[in-house]
């Protein structure tokens with residue numbers, strides 16, 4: 001069964017499945033495994049401490065796969081400069097650069113004349129239209145179910161994706177709340193030409209930087225076990241709920257300022273949980289955690305998704321409506 005869309009042709013991948021940027025989790029092991037399985041793996045640039053570390057990580061991906069991969073830039077991270085990091089990605093001629101979390105205009109300026117596919121992750125229709133105007137090759141659209149930063153307006157993937165599909169002419173990639181073949185087919189039905197997954201990839205064998213406690217929390221979670229923090233700062237993000245995130249919500253109620261919760265939402269607090277499994281910290285995760293029940297290899301996960309999507313296609317073909 002073929003899974004060709006404009007996205008697979010544009011990126012040179014077999015399946016229109018993208019592994020989203022994953023702060024402190026998406027390094028060479030995961031990115032290469034996803035690309036080897038036929039999707040697009042990505043490393044997350046801003047989790048690395050220096051441009052040289054990014055160069056090394058890119059070399060590590062290339063040693064593990066000959067397939068296309070991407071480098072993701074979360075450009076809004078507390079104003080941390082990304083120019084030098086982006087220069088490394090340009091010098092290394094990475095095939096795909098994705099960006100999110102801020103105004104992408106400076107990234108497009110730096111990428112002028114560079115032969116690279118540019119993907120922008122957005123959470124609202126107007127952002128998608130702007131990304132297309134700036135020259136994006138495709139947009140990823142994340143609904144409020146998703147893990148990590150989401151839109152301020154609480155629009156679900158189901159509603160947002162067709163809105164964006166009808167508003168831009170470039171390929172749209174659905175993101176947020178997808179973890180299996182049914183979600184994949186639902187996204188294609190909405191007019192998306194591919195999917196992006198974040199949370200589902202954390203619970204894979206090759207996501208080696210995710211602590212066992214984090215993976216287990218995803219397995220144990222129901223769809224009710226996530227919270228949205230940082231709403232009071234105008235930058236909502238979905239996390240797996242624990243005592244630390246409950247404390248954040250309490251503080252946000254009393255003192256909704258960045259200063260008040262800064263130490264609770266820092267990269268250190270994120271890594272304490274994600275890398276070390278400490279409850280004194282937090283991990284981003286989406287509602288799809290409620291449907292994660294195991295930790296397969298990335299290849300097993302792809303096989304499962306493609307098989308399930310194939311079954312749905314066959315069922316549609318055999319059904320008289």
Ligand SMILES: Cc1cc2nc3c(=O)[nH]c(=O)nc-3n(C[C@H](O)[C@H](O)[C@H](O)COP(=O)(O)O)c2cc1C
Pocket residue numbers: 019020021022023025044072073074099100121142145146147148149175176177178196197198199200283284285286287288
């Ligand atoms: C742990 C985690 C970290 C994330 N970090 C980033 C990031 O650094 N850059 C980015 O573009 N998106 C980031 N995201 C968003 C994902 O790329 C993706 O859009 C989102 O997870 C999709 O929703 P899902 O979790 O329901 O699959 C992150 C998501 C999670 C769960």
